[in-house]
Amino acid sequence: MIYRHLSGATVAVALSLLSFPSFAAETALSGGDTAWILTSTALVLFMTLPGLAMFYGGLVRSNNVLSVLMHCFAIACLASIIWVVGGYALAFGDGGGAQAWIGGTEKWFLLGIGPDALSGSIPEILFVAFQMTFAIITPALIVGAYVERIKFSAVMMFSGLWLIFVYAPVCHWVWGGGWLADLGVMDFAGGIVVHVTAGSSALLLAKMLGGRRGFPKELRPPHNPGMTMIGAAMLWVGWFGFNAGSALAADGSASMAMMVTHISAATASITWAFLEWRRYGKASLVGIVTGMVAGLATITPASGFVGPVGALFIGLSAGIVCHFAVEWVKQKIQIDDSLDVFAVHGVGGALGTLLTAVFATASLGGMGLAEGTTMGSQFGVQVIGVVAVLAWSLVISFIIIKITSATMGLRITDEAEIEGLDLGSHGERGYDI
Amino acid sequence: MKMIIAVIKPHRLDQVRDALTEIGVHGLTVSEVRGYGRQGGHTEIYRGAEYQVNFVPKLKLELAVPDDLSERVVEAIRSAANNDQIGDGKIFVADLEQVMRIRTGETGDEAL
Ligand SMILES: Nc1ncnc2c1ncn2[C@@H]1O[C@H](COP(=O)(O)OP(=O)(O)OP(=O)(O)O)[C@@H](O)[C@H]1O
Numbered sequence: 450m451i452y453r454h455l456s457g458a459t460v461a462v463a464l465s466l467l468s469f470p471s472f473a474a475e476t477a478l479s480g481g482d483t484a485w486i487l488t489s490t491a492l493v494l495f496m497t498l499p500g501l502a503m504f505y506g507g508l509v510r511s512n513n514v515l516s517v518l519m520h521c522f523a524i525a526c527l528a529s530i531i532w533v534v535g536g537y538a539l540a541f542g543d544g545g546g547a548q549a550w551i552g553g554t555e556k557w558f559l560l561g562i563g564p565d566a567l568s569g570s571i572p573e574i575l576f577v578a579f580q581m582t583f584a585i586i587t588p589a590l591i592v593g594a595y596v597e598r599i600k601f602s603a604v605m606m607f608s609g610l611w612l613i614f615v616y617a618p619v620c621h622w623v624w625g626g627g628w629l630a631d632l633g634v635m636d637f638a639g640g641i642v643v644h645v646t647a648g649s650s651a652l653l654l655a656k657m658l659g660g661r662r663g664f665p666k667e668l669r670p671p672h673n674p675g676m677t678m679i680g681a682a683m684l685w686v687g688w689f690g691f692n693a694g695s696a697l698a699a700d701g702s703a704s705m706a707m708m709v710t711h712i713s714a715a716t717a718s719i720t721w722a723f724l725e726w727r728r729y730g731k732a733s734l735v736g737i738v739t740g741m742v743a744g745l746a747t748i749t750p751a752s753g754f755v756g757p758v759g760a761l762f763i764g765l766s767a768g769i770v771c772h773f774a775v776e777w778v779k780q781k782i783q784i785d786d787s788l789d790v791f792a793v794h795g796v797g798g799a800l801g802t803l804l805t806a807v808f809a810t811a812s813l814g815g816m817g818l819a820e821g822t823t824m825g826s827q828f829g830v831q832v833i834g835v836v837a838v839l840a841w842s843l844v845i846s847f848i849i850i851k852i853t854s855a856t857m858g859l860r861i862t863d864e865a866e867i868e869g870l871d872l873g874s875h876g877e878r879g880y881d882i
Numbered sequence: 883m884k885m886i887i888a889v890i891k892p893h894r895l896d897q898v899r900d901a902l903t904e905i906g907v908h909g910l911t912v913s914e915v916r917g918y919g920r921q922g923g924h925t926e927i928y929r930g931a932e933y934q935v936n937f938v939p940k941l942k943l944e945l946a947v948p949d950d951l952s953e954r955v956v957e958a959i960r961s962a963a964n965n966d967q968i969g970d971g972k973i974f975v976a977d978l979e980q981v982m983r984i985r986t987g988e989t990g991d992e993a994l
């Protein structure tokens with residue numbers, strides 16, 4: 450996102466400004482940029498509510514559908530409050546001596562951010578709101594790992610702590626002028642910040658929570674693939690705000706980001722459907738929309754840096770790699786990451802982050818690497834970014850899960866699991882059957 | 883009188899109804915049910931994982947008919963619901979002791 454000044458030849462200049470995005474040369478407010486980021490903010494919130502909620506909701510049993518919608522909704526509310534109180538300050542505030550690691554406290558409660566304060570060419574309060582929608586969807590992505598068996602109190606506690614101790618620091622490292630930004634890591638819209646953090650934490654939580662009753666042999670199939678498709682389609686549209694909005698301007702970079710986002714989604718969808726058709730004899734709706742999410746997650750870090758040809762390759766590799774990753778997690782290592790958060794988001798986000806170094810090069814139709822950087826050296830930086838964030842996410846999530854387990858407990862009773870979380874945890878039913 | 887209970891594939895309902903009206907059946911109860919026969923369900927594949935679907939959606943028809951109509955009803959249901967495929971369904975026939983039309987209090991064949 451802080452790559453807002455990026456465009457072709459200005460990459461080198463932009464990379465040198467990366468450390469202090471919000472303090473980079475103050476420009477005047479741009480009405481066009483502001484209008485687009487206002488729109489993008491709404492689009493990204495729409496990704497979670499109701500996009501992701503419906504995407505996930507259709508994939509569970511009919512007596513758990515409301516619990517999944519509830520998880521996404523409640524996380525959206527909780528994350529918003531945390532973001533305003535301290536999340537934004539920790540991620541984007543000035544950390545002083547600790548700037549490499551974490552932001553500061555002077556913007557707690559958004560103090561001092563009036564309507565006239567600017568961040569680049571848009572109001573800072575709009576930047577806060579736009580980033581808030583990312584802070585909402587990232588913990589909500591993890592919902593897919595623990596559906597159908599987790600306590601609601603555990604969801605709230607884990608998500609809140611996770612946002613503060615995993616998301617905010619990583620967001621600061623990459624976008625808030627922290628050490629990964631200094632290193633020159635390229636993550637346009639959140640391959641590392643959103644998808645690697647959420648994906649890896651999801652896998653760990655699924656492992657520590659244990660599988661659903663009957664996993665892996667006796668599970669009920671998705672109760673409403675049609676609902677899943679509707680949610681997926683909302684995610685696709687919302688992702689235009691996510692990626693093209695991350696240009697933080699209404700310009701050519703945003704337009705290219707939107708186009709490559711779309712191309713990757715379409716290509717990964719077709720790839721996934723084709724693989725299913727060849728391997729199982731039938732191409733399924735659940736499969737094609739899963740491919741779509743894989744394509745979108747994978748293009749996310751690359752979206753402002755690559756061209757249409759790069760997007761075709763990224764979509765193709767997303768469709769293939771994530772497709773096999775799903776089976777690897779569920780069948781080989783047998784972790785019930787129920788809705789495949791790690792295989793789709795974690796693997797896709799990491800894959801896209803690495804491929805960014807390749808397809809950002811000008812000779813492959815990309816916008817070009819920073820001066821003095823080669824494909825190889827940039828690839829090394831991308832690897833460091835992925836590995837460091839993966840490690841951080843796993844270690845901190847482990848501690849958070851332990852604390853949650855000791856205080857709230859993680860799992861509902863067997864009886865409630867059989868009856869379903871809708872009645873068991875929330876006292877209501879999705880369908881009168 | 884006989885009570886005929888038939889379990890059929892849902893998409894055959896209209897054909898069965900037409901066939902029954904043709905031979906003079908005046909009443910029918912339909913409910914959505916789930917069940918399994920000899921094959922015990924089927925599998926579905928989502929994201930590479932196989933799911934065993936133990937109960938398949940079916941329709942259950944219940945009709946009370948006079949003794950002399952019973953055989954023709956069974957035959958009509960069979961020919962209308964038959965796809966020559968597994969899971970096409972079953973027809974159960976049982977003796978029926980009594981029937982009463984609530985409005986008039988008529989009983990037996992009169993009430994059918
Ligand atoms: N013995 C039974 N008692 C009650 N219901 C039955 C019985 N057998 C079958 N049904 C019901 O009939 C439905 C259809 O059965 P189905 O046609 O599969 O029987 P089948 O004996 O397996 O014959 P086929 O080999 O033709 O499939 C089942 O889903 C179930 O609802």
Ligand SMILES: [Mg+2]
Binds near residue numbers: 919920922
């Ligand atoms: Mg059968």
